[in-house]
Amino acid sequence: MQISLAYGRGTLDVELPDDRTTVIEPTHAPGLADxxxxxxxxxxxxxxxxxxxxxxxxxxxxxxxxxxxxxxxxxxxxxxxxxxxxxxxxxxxxxxxxxxxxxxxxxxxxxxxxxxxxxxxxxxxxxxxxxxxxxxxxxxxxxxxxxxxxxxxxxxxxxxxxxxxxxxxxxxxxxxxxxxxxxxxxxxxxxxxxxxxxxxxxxxxxxxxxxxxxxxxxxxxxxxxxxxxxxxxxxxxxxxxxxxxxxxxxxxxxxxxxxxxxxxxSAMQKVPGLFDVVITTNSGYPLDMNLYQSGKGMRAAELIVRDGGLIIMAAECREGIPAGSPHDQLIRSVPNGEALLAKLAEPGFSFAEQWAGQIQALIQRRAEVQLHSSLDDDTVRAAHLIPCPHIAEAVRARLRPDTRIAVLPQGPLTIPYVARDGVHA
Incomplete structure (x- = not known):
């Protein structure tokens, strides 16, 4: 099946196997007439x-x-x-x-x-x-x-x-x-x-x-x-x-x-279980204008990915991380996510925008995260992420007879949850 992901000011089309892919989106609500x-x-x-x-x-x-x-x-x-x-x-x-x-x-x-x-x-x-x-x-x-x-x-x-x-x-x-x-x-x-x-x-x-x-x-x-x-x-x-x-x-x-x-x-969508691969977005422009914002889409995917699974994040990042921002400075100061979490745990340590790096590192404790974006590969790796030039190919590399795939085309505009977990208010 072909699925259109919110990406930048437009969409990104991805071909995925029909028999094992679940698309999860908010329930559509019509606009007000006046x-x-x-x-x-x-x-x-x-x-x-x-x-x-x-x-x-x-x-x-x-x-x-x-x-x-x-x-x-x-x-x-x-x-x-x-x-x-x-x-x-x-x-x-x-x-x-x-x-x-x-x-x-x-x-x-x-x-x-x-x-x-x-x-x-x-x-x-x-x-x-x-x-x-x-x-x-x-x-x-x-x-x-x-x-x-x-x-x-x-x-x-x-x-x-x-x-x-x-x-x-x-x-x-x-x-x-x-x-x-x-x-x-x-x-x-x-x-x-x-x-x-x-x-x-x-x-x-x-x-x-x-x-x-x-x-x-x-x-x-x-x-x-x-x-x-x-x-x-x-x-x-x-x-x-x-x-x-x-x-x-x-x-x-x-x-x-x-x-x-x-x-x-409209946003909360119940799913029957966890998935091996979850493809997500940051709901397109302007929310995917930089990597700093993109933890939102990653977090939505993390709600339904199995331990050791794969999250593929599609975010254009036309403004970069942004370069030189506090988030950029912090993630470049450490070799990996675990080192970042250790730094944040130091008594008295505080850094602007540290929450973005913390959330990404916590997600990566559960799953591998790949990024499809307009960023060059060196920038992506400096952010402790894996470049994903072709989403469909990355998915095919993970396919096994029982692999289950989920797609969040609108990213964090959807709150997926596993049925047994209930709903929090």
């Missing part, structure tokens, strides 16, 4: 909150948090509609700040902001990149669970009305994206994020897809996000065409909970 109308209706009837037009009125300072260039969020549609709604509610343009939730990612250029938000929005409104490396741009709200200052961007903290936009999908260690994640780590200081994403939290078995309550990472995010005061959530769900399938607005936690249950119903 996205703009549905948004306005939801903002007027939110979950456990007054309508947004009663909160955002003339004279109020409003900060809108939005996702950065690494996320497939339809900001180019949602943000102009949200600004239109606020204008009708009487909010002045000069009282609105658009805050780009970089987390620990690089700043986005003006050209990228125009691509995300539209050139008109960037020209007319104050658009600001979060500064994760600048503690002075943040305000402290107690500490994280490990005692590190919980620092949140000042633009958001000092607003009268805080609007947190984003989308909800399965997340490989926070349970689901969206909700409080738009604040922490979205607009938190680097040291705060490093604490939350620390070695012990990442290694906790509850820090995984589909789990929020009991997940130490998500609960720390929630607790910190709530300390700054009320925030109004505007989260959406998307299908593979980036059409909006649901809108969840209102109270930061209650609206997010409604959205995660909507996503859970």
């Amino acid at each position: 996205e703009r109308g549905a948004l306005f209706a939801t903002l007027d009837a939110p979950v456990e909150s007054p309508p947004l037009r009663q909160l955002a009125v003339a004279g109020k300072r409003v900060t809108i948090v939005h996702t950065d260039i690494t996320r497939p969020m339809p900001n180019d549609r949602l943000i102009p509609w949200l600004l239109e709604y606020l204008e009708k509610a009487g909010v002045r343009r000069e009282d609105i700040t658009l805050l780009n939730a970089l987390g620990t990612h690089r700043p986005n250029t003006r050209e990228e902001l125009e691509m995300m938000l539209t050139a008109e929005v960037v020209a007319r409104y104050r658009c600001v990149n979060h500064e994760p490396h600048n503690d002075d741009a943040c305000v402290a709200f107690g500490t994280t669970r490990t005692g590190v200052p919980a620092l949140i961007n000042r633009h958001l903290v000092e607003a009268d009305v805080r609007i947190i936009t984003g989308f909800i999908e399965p997340h490989f260690f926070a349970g689901f994206s969206g909700g409080p994640k738009g604040i922490m780590p979205g607009v938190a200081a680097l040291k705060t994020v490093q604490s939350n994403h620390g070695v012990h939290n990442i290694g906790d078995r509850r820090a995984t897809f589909g789990m929020t309550v009991g997940n130490p990472i998500w609960e720390d995010m929630r607790d910190i996000a709530l300390r700054i005061g009320p925030s109004f959530l505007v989260n959406v769900t998307l299908n593979r065409e980036r059409a909006i399938t649901g809108i969840f607005a209102g109270d930061l936690i209650a609206a997010h909970r409604a959205g995660t249950e909507f996503v859970r119903a």
Whole structure:
């Protein structure tokens, strides 16, 4: 059978044997017939909150948090509609700040902001990149669970009305994206994020897809996000065409909970057992724009691969690892994944973006990982992965009479689970 994998801005076709291949994808949800109308209706009837037009009125300072260039969020549609709604509610343009939730990612250029938000929005409104490396741009709200200052961007903290936009999908260690994640780590200081994403939290078995309550990472995010005061959530769900399938607005936690249950119903897919070979993706551009992000797709595959099996990751990585990034520096500083895990276990050791290397190394304790990408072989090997120039050939090399193959064409947008394991909430 021929299977199309999400890859870069397009697809990658792979021929696999019909008799032993299982394709696992989210249940398709159609896009809303009138996205703009549905948004306005939801903002007027939110979950456990007054309508947004009663909160955002003339004279109020409003900060809108939005996702950065690494996320497939339809900001180019949602943000102009949200600004239109606020204008009708009487909010002045000069009282609105658009805050780009970089987390620990690089700043986005003006050209990228125009691509995300539209050139008109960037020209007319104050658009600001979060500064994760600048503690002075943040305000402290107690500490994280490990005692590190919980620092949140000042633009958001000092607003009268805080609007947190984003989308909800399965997340490989926070349970689901969206909700409080738009604040922490979205607009938190680097040291705060490093604490939350620390070695012990990442290694906790509850820090995984589909789990929020009991997940130490998500609960720390929630607790910190709530300390700054009320925030109004505007989260959406998307299908593979980036059409909006649901809108969840209102109270930061209650609206997010409604959205995660909507996503859970389509994303969680039960399988009868483990597989010898699992082929996965990072759901294409922009999530597969670099190797740093690609642990998400690997983690989805790891959920259903047998011990000693093979994971083949298809991720374009058009921006490299990226070269010179903290993730690149860390993985190149050690000879293999086990050495990286040993370094992370050293008392007091902390390094930006260490969680990406940790997750990859933990996955490689269970399975071999090969990478099909645009990266050269030396770069792939430097990342402690095996180059995979031809996916079908790599699969054929593993075929035995009883070999079972699984394919996750949309990667981490699917949460596969073995039937006997049940479902975590």
